Amino acid sequence: MSTFQPGAKTFELGPNQYGKAETRIVRVARGGAGGDAITDLNVSVSLRGDLAASHLTGDNSAVLPTDTQKNTVYAFAREHGIDDIESFAARLAEHFVASQPTIHEARVSIEQYPWDSVDGVHTFRRDGGEVRTAVVHHGAHGTQTVSGVSGLVLLKTTDSEFHGFVKDRYTTLPETTDRILATSVDATWRTAGAPADAAKARAALVEAFAGTYSYALQQTLFEMGSRVLEQCPEVLEVKLSLPNRHHFLVDLAPFGLDNPNEVYYAADRPYGLIEGTVRRSVDIPEEVRWTF
Template identity: 55%
Template structure:
């Protein structure tokens, strides 16, 4: 029985990059990125016999990321990922496919005496994501967000579920619903107003979470994805992972107190995890190389 080399790739993971744009002597802009690059192509000999003639060192990948960050101004992370991916495929004969993943961490200006401070920030929660693949079969882009924690104190129910002798969960028609949103959406092409599309998708998701009267977190997930696709024709697929951040009503009766939906225990584990994909029925399948996360 023959033994052969299967699919393979390599790259530089988590290049931490902070770009300061000095608009004026005191007015600055800040961009904080985590960039990962992965390459594949004619690389069999490095695995089989240790011949590195076709290998682009991962140190070179890191240097390219830093050098491209000198662009003025730094583009949206989707465009930055496209520029990097196209460079790696175009510049090195042995490389036929490049995958780029970027997380952008948000910073907001610190309030000062005369308004927002021009060059001081505090780190905000959540992150923006972009994933790009560029290769022989074309170019694809997905975008998204993660670690965006949301909560609604009412407007959520959970009942009518299957029960057996192991079931201890009680049905409820009023509960806290909380989750940390991990979401990705796939673009139809590679020409878009990336910033506008991201802001609109994020706002739509959060608004739908708030306004949907939820009978299950699964229902909320579908409603969020459906709303994003309904509002943006340029998107064809939405994937989400929503961990259920459980809040349990505390029994205060041992202390002679009633608890009418006021005091909760926020449990961190174990937790339920809801995953799902919402897509247009006419959407072409995504490339297996597209980095979703």
């Protein structure tokens, strides 16, 4: 039986990274009489490189402070503006690698919170819980962009069934040929080059959900991913996470009432969680397979 010996070189430092998480930034593009525009972001930065000394001896000579990373986000918003989150993330990631000889890879993750103008000038309304996302990896293998959307809540009142499933002694769920199908979509998609049109990809997800007669949420997931690949030829693969927001018919018989699929109880948990990736049936180039 082996035991740990003090002073023995039993351990080594594995993969590591550091950065500044969740820098909140709101940029107002002043439009004068034409009205203002708001960009509301949550930016996280992670860096990798020759950083072992900081972990092993506390030598910080290769460490760019995370506070500096935060300040860079704010400065870039002023100096370069924010056109789209993919471009902003790429600009930041490329800067950290180019400006720091000890940093070899950078990942910038951004969440964008949508606002709609109320009066066309200076007043805005937060547009629900849906969030646009982008993650940019930059390093020796080039730049890779993964875009997406989270919290996209969709519901259809019919055109959904669920039956023919496995039953054992613990099964109580009844089969149904007419049910509410609801989910909160978390989706990401990646390309080999320039980012895909996010609005077009989102529209494809919504259209597929609405237009698919569903016999299972798994089937709907595949149709949603396939629609993005059809509509956005530059996309290599789509990853989807679809929690099943269950809606159960309320038994109104004790009150002498029928319930022809009209009154439901919306359960938030526990919930089914359906996840999967839809990709093109071709070899993905090695240079775009790497992940941070």
